[in-house]
Amino acid sequence: MTDPMTTPADPALESAADDASELIEQSNSEASLSRTIARSDEIEADLPVHPERYRMLTGDRPTGFLHLGHYFGSLANRVRMQDLGVETYVLIADYQVIYDRDGVGDLQNNVLNAVIDYLATGIDPQRTTIFAHSALPGLNQLLLPFLSLVTDSELRRNPTVKDELAGSTRPMSGLMLTFPVHQAADILFCKANIVPVGKDQVPHIEQTRLVARRFDERYGRVNPDEPVFPQPAALLSAAPAILGLDGTKMSKSKGNVIELRMSADETAALLKKAKTDSDRHITYDPTGRPEVSNLVLLTALCSGRTPEEVAAEIGDGGGGGLKKAATEAINGHLEPIRARRRELEQNLDHVRQVIRDGNERAAAVADQTLSEVRQAMQMVY
Known part of the structure; x- marks a missing residue:
């Protein structure tokens, strides 16, 4: 069997990779943003008509209590999408808590309170899958093949990684460096095709599209008619920017x-x-x-x-x-x-059961996706 990691580079694939990398770097350019806005507008118009065409992934890092910024910025929109009939996944990104800190803090309570806020604002666990990062081995195993599809320099050009490099007084962790690929795994494990983001997060979606495209180019398909992974679109948030009560960024x-x-x-x-x-x-x-x-x-x-x-x-x-x-x-x-x-x-047993049920549903999806990945990579023995 030929090892794609040791064979000579394919010029066509190198060219495609270069084009994709350039797309990431230019994703904040006016022309690129205009295309993203146009596509987002098309999806918004189609959502009420054909909600069954879409699967959405969104989530939060559990570092504290949710506030009005979260509510108007994302929670209310999640309820809207759910009520339209869009298949919705909400990630509690507990692994992301340790990207840039030594400990996890009061993680148990932060996770429970996030779920309480979700349910209180109208997210229905019967229609929306609420799950935790750390509970899905299949999702996290996608990191290994995905990391083989990106370069160190591409990771360092990601806006979140660049900000961490520029603003931190401590060495950046290896986990923080892999953040863009971990985020791609979050989106692609359930084959989400729309991700609500702000304009400043468009490069993250381009990184995910890059991973999906390169996987198809390098390893091929289980089903000849379609790639293993879709290329998700950014659904740009229409939520207005809300400042903190002191007039500065809400924090x-x-x-x-x-x-x-x-x-x-x-x-x-x-x-x-x-x-x-x-x-x-x-x-x-x-x-x-x-x-x-x-x-x-x-x-x-x-x-x-x-x-x-x-x-x-x-x-x-x-x-x-x-x-x-x-x-x-x-x-x-x-x-x-x-x-x-x-x-x-007053009913934390119910809250914990919501998480367990969501973890179970999401894990089954992740395992199915991982199985397809292993088939495409010829790693089923």
Whole structure:
């Protein structure tokens, strides 16, 4: 049997690899982004008509409690996709916790609380598969063949890896270096063909497409009519950017977030400290008045109105009037979610069973995919 790792390089494959690498590097270019946006728009239009065509993978790193940024940025969209009838997988990326830190922290509680937030916001475990990274040996075994399909320099050009290299004062772990390929395994194990991301994450999807394409080029197919892996598309998020209460990037470490688990009183106290400005007339101007506009936006999202309508209603009410409106809208919107959350906190056996059931379903999918990979690689003995 010929070993593809030791035979002379195929110029055609090298050319395809070079083209794919160039695509990753240029994925933030205006032309590439325009194509990605156009494809995303096409998918969004088709989703309500043909939801059965799509399988979505998304997830979170369990490092703490989920907050309003998570809710409007991703959780609400997951419920929307689920309700449309899209086959949905939600990953709790517990292995990613150790990419850039020495320990896992309060991982057990973080995972349980993530699932509680999922269920409280409307994610249905009968229609959405919720699973943990570490519980799927078949998914993680995909790392080995996938790593053979990328180069060290390609990994180091990935935006997340580059940021880690540039911003960390400690040596980067080998696991962090493999992050782009691990993410490809997350997406491809279930053959997801859409992944909701922001524009800054498009290079991650291009990396996954590259892995899928190279696997087909190098190892071939089990079914002659289709590759083992689809090339997933980025489903660009339409969620507006939400700042923290201090006007900077929302971050749990800064304490500038409203967590879904917080009480109405805790939320009100945080909003009283939120940053505004000295102009009493409230307007929606994200560029000129980011802090004020952020509270206007949150109020609008939680009350089902436009930011312009909210700003006009508050008018000359000043920062005090804005904070009062924001508090009422946010607490009103979150009240049923918090009530459901309290019920789930009293029934952790159910929460753990949701994870176990999801792990079992996802593991069966991962094992089937790994079996196809081994067949394509002629490793079934």
